[in-house]
Amino acid sequence: MALGSPPKRAYRPSSVINGGYANTAARPQTPSMRRPTSSLSLRSPTPNQARRPITPNSAYSQNSSSSSLNLQGKDNVYTGNIKVSVRVKPPLNSSAAVSTSQDGSITTFNDTWIVDTDRQSISTKDVGEFTFDNIFHGPISNATIFESSVGELVNQVISGYNGTVFAYGMTGSGKTYSMQGSRENPGIIPLSVHAVFDLIQSPLVDPSRSYTVKVSYLEIYNEHLHDLLAPQTPSDEIKLRDDPQRGVRALGLREVTVKSPEELIEAIQNGDSLRRTEGTDFNAVSSRSHAVVQIIIESSSKGRPGAANAAPRISTLYLCDLAGSERAASQTERRKEGAYINKSLLTLGTVIARLSVASTNIANGGGSSSNGHIPYRDSKLTRLLQPALSGKSLVSVLCTVDVLNLNNSVETISTLRFAARAKNILVSAKRNEEASDPNAKLVEKLLAQVDALKMENMQLRSNGAGGASTDAMLADITGTSEITTSAGNSALMSQIAQLEAENRILNERVEHLARLCDDNRLEELIGLGIDDDVVSSPVTATFNGTSRSSSISSMVSEEEHRRKENEYRSYIAHLEKQLYLQEVQKRNNVVSPDLKLPFNSSPAPTNIFPPIRPVSISSASGGSTPGSGIPQHYADIIEDLKEEIEELKESNSDKDRIISTLRSINKRKENLTALSMSSPGASAVAAGANSPSLNHSSAYSRYYFSSSLNNATAAGDISNSQPGNAIPMAITSEEVKAANGGSTAESADTTLTDAPEF
Ligand SMILES: Nc1ncnc2c1ncn2[C@@H]1O[C@H](COP(=O)(O)OP(=O)(O)OP(=O)(O)O)[C@@H](O)[C@H]1O
Numbered sequence: 001m002a003l004g005s006p007p008k009r010a011y012r013p014s015s016v017i018n019g020g021y022a023n024t025a026a027r028p029q030t031p032s033m034r035r036p037t038s039s040l041s042l043r044s045p046t047p048n049q050a051r052r053p054i055t056p057n058s059a060y061s062q063n064s065s066s067s068s069l070n071l072q073g074k075d076n077v078y079t080g081n082i083k084v085s086v087r088v089k090p091p092l093n094s095s096a097a098v099s100t101s102q103d104g105s106i107t108t109f110n111d112t113w114i115v116d117t118d119r120q121s122i123s124t125k126d127v128g129e130f131t132f133d134n135i136f137h138g139p140i141s142n143a144t145i146f147e148s149s150v151g152e153l154v155n156q157v158i159s160g161y162n163g164t165v166f167a168y169g170m171t172g173s174g175k176t177y178s179m180q181g182s183r184e185n186p187g188i189i190p191l192s193v194h195a196v197f198d199l200i201q202s203p204l205v206d207p208s209r210s211y212t213v214k215v216s217y218l219e220i221y222n223e224h225l226h227d228l229l230a231p232q233t234p235s236d237e238i239k240l241r242d243d244p245q246r247g248v249r250a251l252g253l254r255e256v257t258v259k260s261p262e263e264l265i266e267a268i269q270n271g272d273s274l275r276r277t278e279g280t281d282f283n284a285v286s287s288r289s290h291a292v293v294q295i296i297i298e299s300s301s302k303g304r305p306g307a308a309n310a311a312p313r314i315s316t317l318y319l320c321d322l323a324g325s326e327r328a329a330s331q332t333e334r335r336k337e338g339a340y341i342n343k344s345l346l347t348l349g350t351v352i353a354r355l356s357v358a359s360t361n362i363a364n365g366g367g368s369s370s371n372g373h374i375p376y377r378d379s380k381l382t383r384l385l386q387p388a389l390s391g392k393s394l395v396s397v398l399c400t401v402d403v404l405n406l407n408n409s410v411e412t413i414s415t416l417r418f419a420a421r422a423k424n425i426l427v428s429a430k431r432n433e434e435a436s437d438p439n440a441k442l443v444e445k446l447l448a449q450v451d452a453l454k455m456e457n458m459q460l461r462s463n464g465a466g467g468a469s470t471d472a473m474l475a476d477i478t479g480t481s482e483i484t485t486s487a488g489n490s491a492l493m494s495q496i497a498q499l500e501a502e503n504r505i506l507n508e509r510v511e512h513l514a515r516l517c518d519d520n521r522l523e524e525l526i527g528l529g530i531d532d533d534v535v536s537s538p539v540t541a542t543f544n545g546t547s548r549s550s551s552i553s554s555m556v557s558e559e560e561h562r563r564k565e566n567e568y569r570s571y572i573a574h575l576e577k578q579l580y581l582q583e584v585q586k587r588n589n590v591v592s593p594d595l596k597l598p599f600n601s602s603p604a605p606t607n608i609f610p611p612i613r614p615v616s617i618s619s620a621s622g623g624s625t626p627g628s629g630i631p632q633h634y635a636d637i638i639e640d641l642k643e644e645i646e647e648l649k650e651s652n653s654d655k656d657r658i659i660s661t662l663r664s665i666n667k668r669k670e671n672l673t674a675l676s677m678s679s680p681g682a683s684a685v686a687a688g689a690n691s692p693s694l695n696h697s698s699a700y701s702r703y704y705f706s707s708s709l710n711n712a713t714a715a716g717d718i719s720n721s722q723p724g725n726a727i728p729m730a731i732t733s734e735e736v737k738a739a740n741g742g743s744t745a746e747s748a749d750t751t752l753t754d755a756p757e758f
Pocket residue numbers: 012016017018019088089090169170171172173174175176177178283285286287288322323324325400
């Protein structure tokens with residue numbers, strides 16, 4: 001049967017439950033008797049199917065009818081043996097040879113197999129007696145079997161242990177009947193589902209914990225894993241991997257979170273509808289795969305959702321309905337399936353046998369050796385059940401036998417031997433604890449801090465209403481308080497946000513102004529290089545072709561400066577001569593009747609220098625400087641002249657610098673002009689001088705600034721520049737300062753670099 005095909009499995013009406021012992025009519029088991037697909041096997045227990053109440057956290061061994069495990073030490077480790085129960089299939093027809101002793105404790109089947117309920121054993125003359133934790137036979141309900149063999153295990157799964165329940169037996173012996181059950185006689189799976197929810201919702205369970213239940217459902221068919229809750233998942237995407245918390249985990253398997261037993265059972269029913277079942281020579285509806293339901297219980301401490309959920313405790317209940325061992329079937333496909341089933345069951349048997357030997361050795365005080373390795377990996381089934389079989393899980397095995405079918409004697413003995421070996425296996429199951437998440441403590445700490453801040457905030461708010469918290473708030477905002485309250489935080493944060501916004505606006509304005517400055521400076525610098533009577537220069541022409549007026553363009557030309565420099569020098573010389581004469585007159589105590597000096601050949605430039613006061617002998621006759629014999633009037637003139645000389649000297653040195661700058665710029669201008677004229681593109685550039693498309697802004701966009709200074713070009717040496725290369729135009733800070741009238745402070749020299757085509 002392909003995945004997704006309609007389910008063929010259905011369950012029996014309750015009338016068959018009492019077959020054999022109640023002389024119920026025999027029901028022939030033939031392939032033609034497939035049960036209708038509408039009647040699925042998993043049903044919730046009805047109220048009258050009351051189970052014995054399960055006490056949360058009770059010890060596994062204390063409440064079970066047949067104790068196998070004991071809780072050891074403070075580490076919460078269960079030690080003991082796997083719990084093994086045997087269910088004998090009741091006779092389904094009245095002709096079956098079943099006899100019961102007077103007290104009802106001993107039942108004999110076909111005069112061969114004897115079941116002793118007092119001893120919990122099954123025996124035959126040929127192979128002897130097998131004793132187990134439980135032996136069930138007759139019209140006994142699945143609920144009774146659940147209570148005796150599985151209930152406490154489910155209880156312990158809720159308290160953190162992993163648990164595994166599986167049914168093992170030959171085909172047609174009653175595994176599915178026991179595990180899935182029917183509407184009227186729910187099996188171990190639905191009963192476990194209800195027990196899980198009963199327990200986690202019970203007021204007796206640890207009230208400090210919250211629980212999340214998830215389910216996954218897979219089948220192993222012909223040694224391939226299939227997700228029965230997500231059939232679209234390719235088989236090869238489901239991998240069995242070691243998992244530190246869950247032992248072996250099927251990666252890629254869908255896990256569905258469920259909130260109620262009904263949801264969980266519905267999910268399993270959906271999976272059942274996909275499970276492979278076929279009619280065989282031995283069973284009308286035979287399971288052709290091993291099916292494993294995993295109920296995952298995650299529990300967390302309720303106190304702190306954030307912290308506790310970081311590392312929940314995870315325990316898993318595995319409920320397995322295995323395919324049955326069978327003899328070779330007549331159909332090829334069934335034979336092939338049977339071969340896979342038998343092989344995996346053989347591996348399971350081998351694993352159990354070796355574990356049994358190892359456990360017996362330990363029990364006898366020997367080593368833990370199992371005489372070799374345990375072949376868990378020889379089949380998917382044993383690999384999946386490895387954690388359970390290796391003793392890390394609580395395990396309950398239900399072995400089903402059909403002793404009335406004389407053809408099955410070999411399988412019955414085989415099953416009982418398997419069960420007996422399983423019973424030998426020692427268990428040392430440790431309770432899972434919350435995973436030690438390294439962040440969990442930190443999260444806990446942070447949550448505590450949040451709580452403290454919340455409290456403080458509330459206090460501040462209540463104080464704030466009375467006006468008493470202002471100081472505390474201020475202290476927080478100004479950082480003087482070590483304890484930052486959330487109220488203080490929010491005020492501080494809003495203040496910071498406001499400052500940041502203001503800062504952003506200011507930065508934007510600064511950037512904008514800087515751009516404008518750069519723009520202007522660029523224009524000025526370009527103007528410096530090419531202005532004054534070079535309007536037709538090709539370089540200038542690339543900038544909209546119009547003559548620009550720069551600060552420098554209004555300055556006097558170099559020639560004019562030279563002339564003025566000479567004027568200043570001669571004027572200074574004149575003033576110095578006057579001083580000299582005054583000194584002579586003072587020494588001779590002679591006052592010239594006319595102080596019009598013979599050296600006054602170059603009159604002072606009236607537009608630049610302060611007007612010289614006319615000196616006349618007559619106006620200077622009023623007094624003299626005390627002690628010097630010089631009339632006061634002359635002494636004043638001398639002082640004025642001295643000051644004037646100092647001013648002129650200073651002014652002259654400034655003018656020297658300006659002249660030097662202008663010389664340097666002129667030199668570069670000449671070089672640049674010469675280079676432009678020799679460049680192949682010069683004529684084209686010159687031709688585009690008046691192009692309206694070459695406006696200033698587009699030209700500006702072709703420049704970028706570099707803070708590095710090319711010393712060679714700073715000195716005006718561009719002789720190495722090649723046509724087609726970028727031409728650096730370096731302007732020193734001194735030049736910039738001079739160009740700006742000596743007022744601009746420039747901290748770094750700036751290099752302008754043009755795009756390569758320039
Ligand atoms: N304890 C029981 N009481 C009444 N009927 C039973 C009991 N056990 C099994 N049967 C019946 O026997 C038949 C086979 O049972 P079931 O399908 O459970 O066998 P199985 O072990 O699951 O077989 P397979 O391995 O082929 O799937 C069913 O019709 C079922 O109703």
